[in-house]
Amino acid sequence: MATESIKYVTPDSDTKIETKAFPRPGQHTKGIVNWLTTIDHKKIGIMYGVAALFFLIIGGIEALLIRSQLWDHNMDVLTNRQYNQMFTMHGTTMVFLVIMPLSAAFFNFIMPLQIGARDVAFPRMNTLSLWCFIAGGITLNLSWFFTGGSPAIGWFGYAPLTDTRFAEVLGDMGPDFWIFSLQILGLASLLASFNFITTIINMRAPGMTMMRLPVFTWMTLIVSFLIILAFPAITIALVELMFDRTYGTNFYDFLEGGKPHLWQHLFWIFGHPEVYILILPAMGIVSEIIPVFSRKPLFGYGLIIFSGAIIGFMGFAVWSHHMFTTGMGIVATSAFSILTMLIAIPTGIKIFNWIGTMWGGRIRFETPMLFALGFITMFMVGGFTGIMHSSVPIDAQHQDSYFVVAHFHYVLIGGALFGLFAGFYFWLPKLSGKMLNEKLGKFVFTLMFIGFNLTFFPMHYLGMIGQPRRTHSYNEGHGFETWNQIATIGAFILGVGIAIGVYQFVTAAFNKKLKPAGKNPWDARTLEWTLSSPVKEYNFARTPIIKSRDQAWENNYGPKENHSDKEPLDDHGVHMPDRSWYPLVTALGIFGLVLGMLFHQSVDLNTGEIIRDYTYAIAGGVVAIIGIIMWSIEGPAGYHLFPKESEE
Amino acid sequence: MKKLLTKIFSLSVKILPVLLIAVSGCSRIDHKQSALDPKGLVSQNQYDIFMLSVWITIFLFCAVGGCLLYVLWKYRAKSPEEAMEVPAQSHGNSKVEISLILASTVILVILAIPTLQGVVLMNRLPDPNDSQALEKYDLNKSAIEDAITVNVTGKRFFWVFEYPQFGIVTANELVFPASKAVRVNLRTEDVIHSFWLPKLAGKMDLMPGQENFLWFVADQNKILTKKDSEGKTIKVSLNEAMPSVYDGQMRERIFAKQKFTDEFEAVGGLFYGQCAEYCGNSHAYMSFRALAQSDDDFDSWVKSFQNAQNPNKQPSEYNPEKEYSKGSVVSFPDNSLGESNSREYRAAVKINKGQAPNLTKKGWEKAHSDDYEMGKQLFASLQCVQCHAINRTGLGSKGPNLTLFGIRTSLAAGWMRNDEENLSQWLKNSNEVKFGNLMWNGEGVDDDHPLRNLEDDDVKVNQLVAYLLGLK
16 A cells, blocks of 8 residues: 555644553554454445355255255154244344345445445444344354244244243243344444434535435435334333343233233334335345446436335334234224335335336346346335235235245345345445456346245245245145245255355455456446445545536536536545444443343242342443443544545 | 356246146145135135235236336347447436326225225124125125124134033034124134134134134035036035034045045035144144034034033933933943943933833943943043043133044144044154144143053053044
């Protein structure tokens, strides 16, 4: 690096002393310490991505075990409890440890580049949310090794099945691990969301008005708002459940006057927005890719953003369509039915606009575009079956059958995962500086597309002929066998496709055969493509002054007055903050607190009384608080870089 | 490489539809639990709305997907040079957008109207005095007025069916008159379950601390017809479609006609249902059956249940002060069955007051086989009675009520055929048949429990089987 660096020296001597007392790892930190202490949004994004891909493999293996068990009637690949644990863990993993963090990976890596910022608003908080996410993932999967194994309550954890009264293994700890891991994951998501909102609102480059924001950034903003509004509901639900399980309160215990309905309302008022939390980032990615590969601006930019916001808003008004069969009465079911139908309209608008974008374009079928087109078609199927479920009488047959399984996998794999894979193929060249192998990419797409449809299309039919969800086995004579076998074959094809894809992503940075990408390999439109690939640690050597939407495209093809400008370089160069240990320390403290809470109970073998020992939980909490205190007093520190103008 | 890939791709595109057609050729829609084969008013309504939504979405898929394909084909970049051209940079067209929004709203309204009507139908029986509604739904007035009520209680992992109008309780097999509507009140004593009877009613959850409702009425015309091998609809006699349950004809017919392993076509009046809400380890095993009956057969079934569950009608000890008509059953002490045990005898002729109970004479005959009597003793001594009732008190006990178990068609919550072989397998080691079932794993059952020691005891098992299947 032809950059010169100096230690940052402040005129304030107090800060200087503190900086000396608690030194932050500096500019030249290398190796593992660099990754553990980094506060660079790009590295955090990469770690989010790698961890999520790891969990994708774990969740995928769980899915394949499920599919193997369903190969034929009365199979015994898994026992019923193991099977129930598998679908619980598969669901929880895929929702909280794969799709959400993959979206977070893109938010982290791409969003600051798209708005012309050097980092997110609170870099260390960003690191904390990463480590909280990883602590949550570890907590959830630790459950395999303790009493009762992992939870067997479904990802929705319906009360009163979660009550200790109905535990099927004495002293089952699975649901406790589930509760605490979701709490930490919720913390991670909330921290990240506040961070992204602050970043998008405050740290846009000059000229980057809200209506010039790339759609992906808009979706980041909407999803972040959804998260901060939706997660409190599940946090409360989980706290109540923890109290029920640990201290014998009666929130959901119907025998003591509690209400299992309460859990369902709280869960789905989180759970339905959660569906949009999962799908809107993918919609944002696809809205970036289709214009690039059609060489046209997004058709109806304003309407796409508005419909995204409407979907997000209405997402809070449709939760009870998950509960049509719980006996809410005619009025409530009818109202939620109509509202659910209405939400189809903004969703349809997006599809119309994507087609409108391609209309009159010059369409190239490279891998990201193939995945984006796969997204549109598969999401359409999932959306249409969604319209069916909005009708209560239809739902009375479909609810909890394989038809629903088919529906939400079309939305979450055909939709979200295809969109995220499109994002990987689209943005990895920016991340690694190298073009991915196009042929291999197309091969992965073919495998995934065929495997996915083979797996999930037959499930529509299986649901209609009466196969219920979450059953570890089915009896002879129902006629389920053939289609389940096709689905299982499809699942393995899909699994191979995803595995090759993941291999391709992970090796992208090390594979020496790949061609260099250059700044803008796709001739793309948004601001991140004006930067070199891989992006330098300071992102922008000089802050850009934005003149139009689709700035990278305008710089190449637009009239002169639309070309972006640059702010002059400051005298002290680019100030880069030092790395910090304290987000990691804080996350470790929270992790310790959670483990302490999980294991605080024991039974006195002589008296049979429950002994509560909070020592470890308190110790963990103290570590977390110390982490936060040290974090606030460690001082800014940092160093300055003086990049030349060509180096960005 | 590229050629190979395109070859593979085009080949798979060609093969896939052929494969799909081939497989769908051998698949049918009238499977046991198929919602595509509705046999009642409510499920028919649900099916009709479903098919409406299917046609709407197929239309939309073809319209939008066709548009997409057209655009992809028409505007594809045909050469690398063309891929670098810059087309006109249009940003949108508000007229197109508004008309598409209006069009989708209209389509949703088409679906919304029958949906709202369907919601009301699912939740309320039509008014029996509203002749228009009855005509619309093709119902008799009596079908609604004389509707029967069944209180369903879900338990892990079986079903209790209580008939409050008749004061009887049964489990796992819901017998109902085909000509009458059935009101189903749904309750649960533990976790959430869901009552799913696809061919008749759709589903409704059993929520703790709350009573839910669902109703259905079977369509007799559909029960009394079936498709022959050429696909033609043919009439079936009443007796063939709905063999009587109370005298065991239904059981015989099902066993004779169908292999449990490979049956799609049920006896017309036999319906399959299942718990549809995840309720724990053995959720998958929590199924049930619904058996339609003609009015007379249903009445007979109710009578025999009432008799079997009426404590005043159980065989009592012989009383010399009483007169016994031919066929009445009385119990006498019989030490051959064990100390202070008794056995049931049936009067072969009329027995006069005070006539000595001379059992060696022609006057009395053994009501049951020795195995039955031994099994009856075992049923008590092996603690079966602690969970299973064979009388009216079945409600509230831990296991399924076993009254008239011998006429049931299925065993272990509809999981298997109720014949001697299966029943003895079930009694020997129920955990092998249905892993995690509560008879084997429930509260208070450990390795010392007598139930767990039956595995190598063929004698006892045979006696229990004789007793249970003898309950007719």
